[in-house]
Amino acid sequence: MRQILWFRRDLRVKDNAILAHAQGEVLPIFIFDTNILNKLPSNDKRVTFIYQSVLKLKKELQNLGLDLAIFYDEPQTVFKNLKTAGFTSALCSVDYDHYAKERDKKIEKILPLQRFTDSFLIHPKEVLNKSHLPYKVFTPFYNALHYLWEAHNIKAFECSKNLSLTHFDYPNIPTLQEMGFTKQLLPDFLMQNPHELLKNFTQSLNDYSQKRDFIALNGTSQMSVFLRFGLISPKEVFNTMRSYPQSQAYIRQLFFREFYNYLLYHFPKTQFENQKPIEVEWNNNKEHFKKWCKGETGVPIVDAAMQHLNTTGLMHNRLRMIVASYLTKNLLINWQWGEAYFAEKLLDYEASSNIASWQWAASTGSDAVPYFRIFNPYLQSAKFDKEGVFITLVLPWLKEVDAKRLHKENATQSDLFLNYPQQIVSIAQSRSRAIETFKKAHYENA
């Protein structure tokens, strides 16, 4: 029996389910999937990050006496060829977004796939309410995960001892250029070892709940990109954190990641439609959307957040909430447009977290912000970027402006020398428009 070990979103050797469950002669593989890559621009940052991570994984596997075959092709073609070459089955970790599910169905017609819950702490089927139905609200789901705190429930995987490497053309590695991409500059922290980064973060864990919302404070763990591509396992993050007395607030966030994956698994249609059966009469103004994407809305905190996203691929959680509320409420633009833009730009883009968070912000999700609780972006920036440190880091030409004016509607524009764009909508008027529109969306039936 020769098994294929298909690495996808688990680019690590430590605590890896497929390395633990494999037996005998194996072929570890990674596929740069042309179906996905052909749709991306040549300067996509994630491709640079994945490329570096795959090469690192190859080295780690070599240290275990294994290796990694790297393909640049359609998965179906790769698997057909591997079947012809005599491989009989493949092991991989679960993936629940629409494309991944369709891809796996096609692969299963070629070779049997054995899937493991490895990118998340739980399999969504493990946790149901008393009526054996999936939870739709976070708090009872969070409470139901309490069994995870028992140490024996969540042990790390050990790499299988009896693996041997099958003969293959391992040195043949496609270059980034051959795949149509140029190497991108990545944020410094992504060059660090995630295990060390996490360990260092434990020293600030006590301050997490006080600092996590303050945009310029670096009060969060920066684990999301590593978790997304599996350079660290969620189990390792959870096990490291739960030994600290002040870890509740952090683990709550980690469980949000589980919850959002759980929602996508049980309610896959949420990828394409409102989770609540409501019809919102969106305004969907294309010019407004373009200005939001570019960071030219005339609201300093929104513009700084979007411009930062465009140049770095990063955005603080508080900023994601502010810009998502502004887009779906003040501009009254369908959350799916914002979700798609984040999907293009975010380094940590994860379909489940992104979709559910957008549905939360747009008040269309099952456990969402009430439609009448609309963030005022100026009050948000006054509270979470009081001195304007973040805003002026991204928009340095606003450094001369008194911080208080950055948090006041139209105040930045009053300095004509700055040439700062006019607001595209008035906050008060657009808030009223959103409330009136959402009132008509028939929440009573939802």
Ligand SMILES: Cc1cc2nc3c(=O)[nH]c(=O)nc-3n(C[C@H](O)[C@H](O)[C@H](O)COP(=O)(O)OP(=O)(O)OC[C@H]3O[C@@H](n4cnc5c(N)ncnc54)[C@H](O)[C@@H]3O)c2cc1C
């Ligand atoms: C509109 C919107 C879109 C989002 N899109 C994504 C996305 O595509 N991918 C993504 O990973 N997160 C997304 N988030 C959640 C959150 O913003 C990021 O996980 C967080 O900013 C990552 O920073 P961190 O690793 O320092 O988080 P920390 O605060 O250190 O949290 C630890 C881990 O918990 C998880 N987590 C934290 N907050 C959330 C949350 N609100 N929802 C789900 N998981 C969370 C992440 O895996 C994170 O790495 C989105 C939030 C909003 C409001």
